[in-house]
Amino acid sequence: MNWRIGTVVDVQAETDRTASIVLSVPDWPGHRAGQHVDVRLTAEDGYQAQRSYSIASAPEDEGLVLTVERLDDGEVSSYLVGELRTGDELELRGPVGGYFVWDGSPAGPLMLIGGGSGIVPLRAMLRHRIAQGSAVPVRLLYSARAPGDLIYRDELVAAGREPGVDIRFTLTRERPDGWNGYDRRIDRELIADAVWAPADRPLVYVCGPTAFVEVAADALVSLGHEPGRIRTERFGPTGR
């Protein structure tokens, strides 16, 4: 798979720690919602570092968008969120991955469960669903610590007004006055409340930190959802 050079068209701050990088990539072959790209940085002495990032844009969107969270010791993320600016070039290859994708399947309602920056590939799926004018019902359950940590907050709230789109948030640490969303870390009961019944046979996509995904996927299986209809993407350490 070939490396390509994308040009940064825009960098948009999403939260204190995350930014969306809008790229123009000549001859981009297109992607499916949920796929990712590999990014490669090269220092002047030839030293290189590579990482993978989920694509935040829908296939229909103009420009390829990567939303990146700056990690405390993130060699690449701290460059992408902080140093990179409009006009810079970025080396990347992709799209990569073919399982954690949603192409508009009418095989069941679309259930998206995201924790933290795990929202990114799910946002691509949601945008794809809306851009297509699909009639497939979609529901998003998005967990973050505090209101300021919600990536794409305004966009998601607006999406929730579209027919067939149901957006739900849970804030685990800090909530604004009058908050009427969920108010705790996801658990079996919250999953049972937020997700369609197994009999409705939703296609479920779960993305987030490892512990978040383990809790969500275990809860889904224990509630009777078919393991084969639950697709997961995990990131981060397990602590051992």
Add this chain to the structure above:
Amino acid sequence: MHISRGFHGRRRAEADPARIPPGQYLTSDFPVLSAGPTPRVALDDWTFSIRGELDEPRSWSWAELQALPREDITVDIHCVTKWSKLDTEWAGVSLDTLLEGVETAAEHVLAYCDGGYTTNLPLEDVSGGRAWLAYGYGGDPLDPEHGGPVRLLVPHLYFWKSAKWVRGIELRLDDEPGFWEGYGYHNYGDPWREQRYSGD
């Protein structure tokens, strides 16, 4: 080579560059990557099988596997998502032990797992002291999220080849792509040749 303006990188002094394949970075964590829920299987129901191109299929129960010679294995592992982890300590049984005495014309292996995951490897690569069934990690039983009770350990290839929750291998005359291999990942997956994706 395309220089990234303003990028200096944080070279890690503690890493021996000779042990880090191209495009990889060192981590001390143990990230988890799985395509679906973590399967849970009772050890009483667990078996490992060798089927396909051999005179008679073979199968081991959990207790039978434990009775086989145990090896302690310290190896470096490399995940296609870019992290490498050095000196990981495993306990398990060599595939050579399980394949001992097997007469086969097969040149390929398809490993299959609880949860439906599969991965393909040349038979040669799971022979000759290069592959194990691992049931211990860091002195403890292998965690379910890391593939317990038993995962394949083939450290000379990218770690998606070290199938979690493995339940058997099929000896095959033809090469059948596994799960990720069917989604555009490299058929062989040598980290030192950076064979991440099809065509690399």
